[in-house]
Amino acid sequence: MLQAVGLSCRRGERRLFSDLNVKVEPGTLLAVVGENGSGKTSLLRIFSSLLPPEEGSVLWDGQDIHQLKELYAGQLTYLGHLNGIKDDLTPLENLMSATSLAGEPCSNNGAKEALEAIGLKRPIHHLPSKVLSQGQKRRVTLARLWLSTRPLWLLDEPFTSLDAASTSVVTQRLLAHVQRGGLAVLVTHQEVALPAERLQHLRLAG
Amino acid sequence: MNRSSMWEAVSGIIKRDLLLAMRRRSDAAMSVFFLVIVASLFPLGVGPEPAVLRTIGPGVLWVAALLACLLSLSRVFTADYVDGALEQMVLVPQPLAVLVAGKVFAHWLISGLPVVLLSPLLGLQFGLDGDPLGVLALSLLLGTPTLSMIGAIGAALVLGVRGSGLLVALLVLPLYVPVLIFGAGAVTGSMAGVGGEANLSLLGASLVLSLFLAPWATAAAIRIALE
Amino acid sequence: MNWSKYSAPQAFYPLAGRLIPWFAVVAVALMGVGLYMGFFVAPTDFQQGESYRIIFVHVPAAWMSMFLYVVMAIWAGVGMGLNARLSFMMAQAIAPTGAMFTFLALLTGAMWGKPTWGAWWVWDARLTSELILLFQYAGVMLLRTSIDDMRRADRSSAVFSLVGVVNVPIIYFSVQWWNTLHQGASVSMSTGSKMAATMLMAMLIMTVAFWLYSIAVVLARVRCIVVERDSLPVWDEKPAVSQEVAEVR
Numbered sequence: 001m002l003q004a005v006g007l008s009c010r011r012g013e014r015r016l017f018s019d020l021n022v023k024v025e026p027g028t029l030l031a032v033v034g035e036n037g038s039g040k041t042s043l044l045r046i047f048s049s050l051l052p053p054e055e056g057s058v059l060w061d062g063q064d065i066h067q068l069k070e071l072y073a074g075q076l077t078y079l080g081h082l083n084g085i086k087d088d089l090t091p092l093e094n095l096m097s098a099t100s101l102a103g104e105p106c107s108n109n110g111a112k113e114a115l116e117a118i119g120l121k122r123p124i125h126h127l128p129s130k131v132l133s134q135g136q137k138r139r140v141t142l143a144r145l146w147l148s149t150r151p152l153w154l155l156d157e158p159f160t161s162l163d164a165a166s167t168s169v170v171t172q173r174l175l176a177h178v179q180r181g182g183l184a185v186l187v188t189h190q191e192v193a194l195p196a197e198r199l200q201h202l203r204l205a206g
Numbered sequence: 207m208n209r210s211s212m213w214e215a216v217s218g219i220i221k222r223d224l225l226l227a228m229r230r231r232s233d234a235a236m237s238v239f240f241l242v243i244v245a246s247l248f249p250l251g252v253g254p255e256p257a258v259l260r261t262i263g264p265g266v267l268w269v270a271a272l273l274a275c276l277l278s279l280s281r282v283f284t285a286d287y288v289d290g291a292l293e294q295m296v297l298v299p300q301p302l303a304v305l306v307a308g309k310v311f312a313h314w315l316i317s318g319l320p321v322v323l324l325s326p327l328l329g330l331q332f333g334l335d336g337d338p339l340g341v342l343a344l345s346l347l348l349g350t351p352t353l354s355m356i357g358a359i360g361a362a363l364v365l366g367v368r369g370s371g372l373l374v375a376l377l378v379l380p381l382y383v384p385v386l387i388f389g390a391g392a393v394t395g396s397m398a399g400v401g402g403e404a405n406l407s408l409l410g411a412s413l414v415l416s417l418f419l420a421p422w423a424t425a426a427a428i429r430i431a432l433e
Numbered sequence: 434m435n436w437s438k439y440s441a442p443q444a445f446y447p448l449a450g451r452l453i454p455w456f457a458v459v460a461v462a463l464m465g466v467g468l469y470m471g472f473f474v475a476p477t478d479f480q481q482g483e484s485y486r487i488i489f490v491h492v493p494a495a496w497m498s499m500f501l502y503v504v505m506a507i508w509a510g511v512g513m514g515l516n517a518r519l520s521f522m523m524a525q526a527i528a529p530t531g532a533m534f535t536f537l538a539l540l541t542g543a544m545w546g547k548p549t550w551g552a553w554w555v556w557d558a559r560l561t562s563e564l565i566l567l568f569q570y571a572g573v574m575l576l577r578t579s580i581d582d583m584r585r586a587d588r589s590s591a592v593f594s595l596v597g598v599v600n601v602p603i604i605y606f607s608v609q610w611w612n613t614l615h616q617g618a619s620v621s622m623s624t625g626s627k628m629a630a631t632m633l634m635a636m637l638i639m640t641v642a643f644w645l646y647s648i649a650v651v652l653a654r655v656r657c658i659v660v661e662r663d664s665l666p667v668w669d670e671k672p673a674v675s676q677e678v679a680e681v682r
Contacts, residue, residue: 012582048297051433074299082290088229089222100218103211103299128229359596363589367579376575377593380568381600384607391611408610412603423596426513430588 001025002047002152002183006056009042016042018055022202026151029174029184031192034204040187041081041156043204047185048078048154060152074103077148081156083141087130091115091140094129099147106147114146115139117173119166135161145173153177153184168193215300216308223312237278237317238324244270245328256333263332264342264393270328271321271346272353272382278317279357279378280371282310283428287365296432303421306428310358310421311351318350334397341396341406348409349389355413355420356381362427385412442519442659449652456649463642470635484548489632491541493640494534495559498566499601501531501647505573506598509591519655521587522662524594525577526654530647532570538563558612562605569597583662 001023008018016039024030032040045051047058049065049072058065065072085094095111106114115125118139129137138161145153153174159167171193174184178198186192192199227234248266252258286292295305325346326339334342360378364370388409392402471489478485505527512520542560543553554560573590580586 050293050296050429070299070301073297076297078293078297080290080293082288082293084290084294086222086226086285086289086291088226093222093225097218097222098294101215101222101294101298103215105214105218359592363576363593364579367576369579373575373579376568377572380565380572380604381596383565384600384603387607387611408607415603419599423592427589427592430585430592433585 001059001061002185003059003062004043004047004056005059007043007046007053007058008055009039009046009051010054011039011042017204020056024183024185024200026181026183027178028198028200029178029186029192029194030200030202032185032187032202032204033189038204040204043202044078044154044156044185044187045080048076048080049073050078075150076152076154077102077144077150078154079141079144079156079158081160083137085129085137085140087128089129090126091120091129091132091136091143092125094140095143095147098141098144102144102148104147104149110147111143114143117146118143118169133161135163135166138162139166142170145170145177151182153182155184156187157189158186159188159190212300212304215298216304219295219305219308220312220315223309224315227312227316233281234316234320237274238320240277241270241274241321241324242328244273245331249331259331260333260397263329263334264338264390264397267325267328267332267342268345268349268386268390268393271325271350272386274321275318275350275353275357276375276378276382278313279354279361279374281317282313282354282358282361283365284361287431292365292428293432296429302425302428306358306362306424307355307417307421310354310424313358314351314354318354322346322350334393338393338397341402342393345389345392345402345406345409348406348413349385352385352409352413352416353382355416356385358424359420359427362424362431365428365431385409388412440517440519442522442663445519446656446659449656453649453652453656456645456652460642460645460649463638463645467635467638467642470631470638475632475635476629481549484545487541487545489635489639491538491545492636493643494541495538495563496640497643497647498531498535498538498563501527501534502566502570502594502601503598505531506594509594512587513591513595518587521591522655522658523651524591525587525658526651527647528570528574528577528590529654530650532567532574534643534647535563535567535570539567556612558605558609561608561612565604565608566601569601573597 003024004020004022007020009016020043022030032043034040042051046053049058049069052066060068060072060075084098086097089097092108092111092115095115096106096108099106099111112122112125116122120136120139120143124132124136129140132140138158142158142162158170162170167190174186174192175194175198177184178194245267248262249259252262283292286295295309296302298305322343325343329335329339329342357374357378360374360381363377364374367373388405392405392409395405396402467489472486475486475489477483505524508520508524508527511517512524539560542557542563546555546557546560547553573594576593577586577590580589
């Protein structure tokens, strides 16, 4: 279970939110919504432990994530708004180096299947990533979700520059994840088509 | 997390960076060309007097190698910082300092090692021969990894900061002073016939110290930069 | 008296204000005494004549320059360890004073060098170390001013100060080593002659005076920093805006 206790966050001179409390139970997805600049991404970065909160703490199964350190990193897959895709590597190489760095190395075939699952056909797998479109690059990043066995997913605007078909494929994947008892926190502008009992919204006021 | 998965993550980083360097060979070639050009400028500025060139040779070559290392430093983390790969590296279930050490090692293989290999050739330009040439290469072999390790701290501190190219030089160059002294001293010593052993052991000690301390400082600086 | 309450910048501000005049007055008085003893009471050096008297400024300034760097690094380390804002402010406030003393040591070193060595600058081991120390102070201050985000500026310059404090002794050793290899200047300031009791006394008094001066100036600077950061709209105790920040639907 992921729990935020009395979080407050300030970026530069602006206070984004304070005394924020929220709980994400296993098997559910938290969609963080709000205007631009309301602190959605900062909240996700606090959840990921990249950004220490100004006050309060984030608990994973009751323990502070800043004490768990690497143990916590072993529980999560974080995909930020940056893709982390190298232009000079092929989608296949990008995916495989990302997963092996994350400590979940996958086979060549596993990576190919993941890329196909998100709708990237085989010929694309061996092109340099610089020729891909924005949406295709995003999909290379999101293909990691098909290879991740981590219980907690933190995704920043996963649907950005995806077409309707890909959006629904990713949504299906999210549903499968929460049905297996996984947790997810999503920053998004779009509605997430999940059953209501699995979905919780957090609205940040600007 | 066990030792083998740590090794896997580190070797993964090294392999990826070497692969990237293979795809962009010009990047790796740049610091070597820089070294050659800077080293060639000195005889043009000072004059071709062999005795003078022999005297300034060790110092000039070491300063040139140091600047070459410095210039290539800005590339260690910048690309990863901009495209988000650095975030992923921080969130790996392994100690960040170890991953940083791997990354710096890959960077040294790409931009430091060629400098070491080329140095005897440049030494000939300055009238060095015999033992001093070997000592020059050996001192650079021990010294340039230290330069990369120390420089990585500076490179991480200035990530995303305006005017970072110049700033990293101002931060890092004073820290390079001991390495420069020991390195150039080793070559000068061997030319003077007193041998470079003492200086070389000091270079080795600096390398060990920097291997133990610098990755932690770099990791701290990366975390701060990503907040 | 509960000292920990002064670790909050707002509580520290008035305390510092009350302390500054005392430190300043004693510093000026001691400086007067020390300079008088150094320039008029201490005997003339039989080797170097009157020109040696600059050491009553030079040596204490050089000591302070190194001492303040260590103090700055300690505050930086405390700031990193405890995440204490006041510690970072102290580190920030010390840097310019430390740089000033480093510069003073270099300047007086050059003034002493001209009559003694016949040159304004000699690559003497101590002077060279001071020069590199000045570069490091400059690095700390430049790094801070180049970063807009206050939190990052604090922490980044703290990391650099700590790296520097590991390096200062190594640099000092390496420069000494280099100097013996190249047979630098043979006359050194502290070995110039045996020190008379009054000379030592004057030097110690000057050191204490510089010390108190540094405290006064640093406290004054911290007060400025508190005001500067305090005036930012976010940093007050009550919530900046009474909005409904998060609502769970």
